[in-house]
């Protein structure tokens with residue numbers, strides 16, 4: 728399965744130029760592109776999906792220097808030190824933690 732943005736696809740189709748060997752094929756192709764394809768896209772079944780959230784771990788708490796905090800939800804981990812890098816997703820909000828680890832100084 729590959730979820731797509733239906734609105735973006737419809738916008739792309741509206742800009743698409745149909746190449747055809749003759750005028751009859753061209754008109755037929757443009758009819759399919761401009762009339763049927765948007766309707767087919769609108770009628771396609773949808774899935775329940777949430778956008779992927781991206782975050783990172785930050786050490787911002789001066790009182791708890793080994794406590795990493797999720798940049799997306801603020802959840803604080805009791806996991807200390809280098810162990811936090813093994814958490815690829817925030818256990819609280821599910822953000823994908825591909826934003827690295829910061830010490831909070833450059834934020």
Ligand SMILES: [Zn+2]
Nearest residue numbers: 797800817820
């Ligand atoms: Zn989180």
